[in-house]
Amino acid sequence: MKSFAPTAIVIAVLAAVPLVVQSNATLNFLVVTLMIALAGQGWNILGGYGGQYSFGHAAFFGTGAYVTAILQMRYGVNAWPGFAIGIAAGAALGAVIGALTFRSGLRGSYFALVTLAFAEVLRIVASVAPITGAGVGTLMKLELGARTFQFQSRAAFYWAILALVAVSLVIAELIERSRFGTWLVAVRENEDAASALGVDARKVKTAAMTISGAITAAAGCFYAQYFLFIDSGIAYGTWISVEALLTAIIGGVGTVFGPLAGAIVVKSLGEATRLLIGDAPGLDLIIYGAVLVLVIWIMPRGLIGGFVDVRKFFGRKSVRQVRHG
Amino acid sequence: MADALLAVDRVSCWFGGLKAVDGASLTAPSGRITALIGPNGAGKTTLFSIISGFVRAREGAIRYAEQNITGKPPHELARLGIARTFQIVQPFAGLSVRENILVGAHLHHRARDSALAVADRVGRDLGLIDLLDRPADTLTVAARKRLELARALATEPKLLLLDEVLAGLNPSEIRDIVPVIRDLCRRGITILMIEHVMQAVMSLAEHVFVLAEGRVIAEGAPAQIARDPKVVEAYLGHGAAAKWGASHA
Numbered sequence: 001m002k003s004f005a006p007t008a009i010v011i012a013v014l015a016a017v018p019l020v021v022q023s024n025a026t027l028n029f030l031v032v033t034l035m036i037a038l039a040g041q042g043w044n045i046l047g048g049y050g051g052q053y054s055f056g057h058a059a060f061f062g063t064g065a066y067v068t069a070i071l072q073m074r075y076g077v078n079a080w081p082g083f084a085i086g087i088a089a090g091a092a093l094g095a096v097i098g099a100l101t102f103r104s105g106l107r108g109s110y111f112a113l114v115t116l117a118f119a120e121v122l123r124i125v126a127s128v129a130p131i132t133g134a135g136v137g138t139l140m141k142l143e144l145g146a147r148t149f150q151f152q153s154r155a156a157f158y159w160a161i162l163a164l165v166a167v168s169l170v171i172a173e174l175i176e177r178s179r180f181g182t183w184l185v186a187v188r189e190n191e192d193a194a195s196a197l198g199v200d201a202r203k204v205k206t207a208a209m210t211i212s213g214a215i216t217a218a219a220g221c222f223y224a225q226y227f228l229f230i231d232s233g234i235a236y237g238t239w240i241s242v243e244a245l246l247t248a249i250i251g252g253v254g255t256v257f258g259p260l261a262g263a264i265v266v267k268s269l270g271e272a273t274r275l276l277i278g279d280a281p282g283l284d285l286i287i288y289g290a291v292l293v294l295v296i297w298i299m300p301r302g303l304i305g306g307f308v309d310v311r312k313f314f315g316r317k318s319v320r321q322v323r324h325g
Numbered sequence: 326m327a328d329a330l331l332a333v334d335r336v337s338c339w340f341g342g343l344k345a346v347d348g349a350s351l352t353a354p355s356g357r358i359t360a361l362i363g364p365n366g367a368g369k370t371t372l373f374s375i376i377s378g379f380v381r382a383r384e385g386a387i388r389y390a391e392q393n394i395t396g397k398p399p400h401e402l403a404r405l406g407i408a409r410t411f412q413i414v415q416p417f418a419g420l421s422v423r424e425n426i427l428v429g430a431h432l433h434h435r436a437r438d439s440a441l442a443v444a445d446r447v448g449r450d451l452g453l454i455d456l457l458d459r460p461a462d463t464l465t466v467a468a469r470k471r472l473e474l475a476r477a478l479a480t481e482p483k484l485l486l487l488d489e490v491l492a493g494l495n496p497s498e499i500r501d502i503v504p505v506i507r508d509l510c511r512r513g514i515t516i517l518m519i520e521h522v523m524q525a526v527m528s529l530a531e532h533v534f535v536l537a538e539g540r541v542i543a544e545g546a547p548a549q550i551a552r553d554p555k556v557v558e559a560y561l562g563h564g565a566a567a568k569w570g571a572s573h574a
Contacts, residue, residue: 177437178437179431179435179437179440182424182427182428182431182440183428183431185417185419185420185424186417186420186428189417189418189419189420190415190416190417190418192379192399192411192415193411193415193416193417193476194417194428195398195399195400195403196377196379196399196403196408196409196411196477197403197408197428197429197432197476197477197479197480198400198403198404198429198432198480199400199428200398200400201400
């Protein structure tokens with residue numbers, strides 16, 4: 001049986017980073033990277049393990065962000081329960097969208113389009129509804145303190161988001177080795193064959209979307225706490241849908257560490273191209289895009305998938321040598 | 326038949342204007358091997374899909390273990406003990422052989438360890454023990470057929486619907502797998518099989534139903550069926566039985 005050791009080691013190493021790195025800019029970059037990794041892990045549960053490629057995970061990210069922000073600003077709810085309710089709202093939204101889309105039997109690109117539509121509808125509603133602050137957005141009150149989930153130091157925020165990422169990694173590991181995870185992957189591989197073996201595909205997919213929604217909503221809640229400002233374009237914008245799926249796909253769909261690895265690579269790449277060729281507007285994006293295409297071309301199963309392939313290749317080779325020896 | 330585990334009663338199904346199954350009735354007695362044969366396009370696979378819940382019958386009823394199961398979805402039927410294999414094998418291509426079987430084993434074993442134990446046992450029974458760690462998409466046709474069978478068996482079925490598990494195998498592979506199927510029956514699993522390989526039908530099945538153009542045109546013991554003029558005509562065309570009889574007189 002696989003152990004949690006790799007997860008523990010990765011988290012321990014990442015937890016030590018603020019002890020070495022003091023620069024606020026670097027820590028800020030890492031906080032955002034981990035936040036994207038968390039959103040990507042949410043996408044990965046549904047898209048990676050379940051094979052349901054959502055193009056609208058902004059729906060969950062935004063719902064988490066708005067619910068947390070509105071509860072605190074308009075209803076005086078404390079940040080911590082606000083955070084929890086934000087996550088629960090993401091889960092509930094996942095269950096509802098899942099029940100609706102999977103009941104109608106939407107698969108593949110139709111599923112992707114419908115999730116995009118849900119996110120866009122929410123974005124438009126948020127941009128006009130009074131409760132979200134409409135076009136102005138929601139600005140949260142600055143009130144530093146652990147009680148309000150607003151930390152003076154970047155390191156504290158870093159550890160907070162790292163803790164959330166750690167939980168998401170453990171969730172992915174638990175799913176991987178559970179009956180639910182086995183069934184989810186079976187549905188991804190072949191839905192008819194899975195249902196012939198007793199898998200209630202619709203139920204399994206809806207459950208995956210619920211968990212997925214909760215995790216991505218947690219990233220949204222964190223965004224609101226960290227930046228203290230959201231508007232409809234940030235919360236429900238396509239950017240986060242793209243970042244969530246990109247990190248998971250680049251990192252390796254259906255792997256525990258895929259989204260984390262993907263987020264680190266994608267974010268570093270974006271930062272590096274921006275720094276290197278910051279003067280020519282748009283050029284950094286072109287190079288960024290070209291490198292992404294290259295990565296997907298060379299490693300279609302993502303960084304973690306590519307790593308596994310390489311290890312298998314060498315593993316086989318050594319077995320062969322032993323046999324011949 | 327009183328002890329029929331499965332009873333299909335005058336089931337019909339049509340797609341647009343095409344009547345694929347037309348008032349077909351059959352029974353599969355408990356603990357026996359029953360075969361369903363018929364020329365291509367007779368509606369055998371459609372009838373299987375109806376029994377296993379993938380296609381809805383427009384008319385008629387299906388009873389299994391004293392309950393009406395008409396219109397139940399596949400996953401509920403699997404839970405009740407009905408497993409099927411697909412004519413065109415449907416492995417979970419990205420998974421290993423063990424993981425493929427594990428999906429079925431999890432149906433009645435929630436815990437990972439006991440499900441893995443079941444998967445390994447079923448894999449061994451079907452001669453897949455050396456292939457358990459291989460990706461399913463690297464298997465030969467014969468091994469894929471065995472995997473299809475293994476996955477279904479891992480759900481611990483009472484009724485097993487086999488849709489041409491012998492198709493595409495060479496004679497020696499067929500000789501290897503026939504005893505495996507006979508052994509399943511000996512262990513108390515009721516089997517209903519669609520099969521074109523008549524040599525296997527003759528040696529395995531106790532009772533045969535013949536489907537042609539969606540209707541059951543004959544039933545009986547295999548040897549008796551093979552002599553039935555209606556069956557010969559369904560396969561070879563009108564008047565063939567008379568000619569065949571004359572030349573073999």
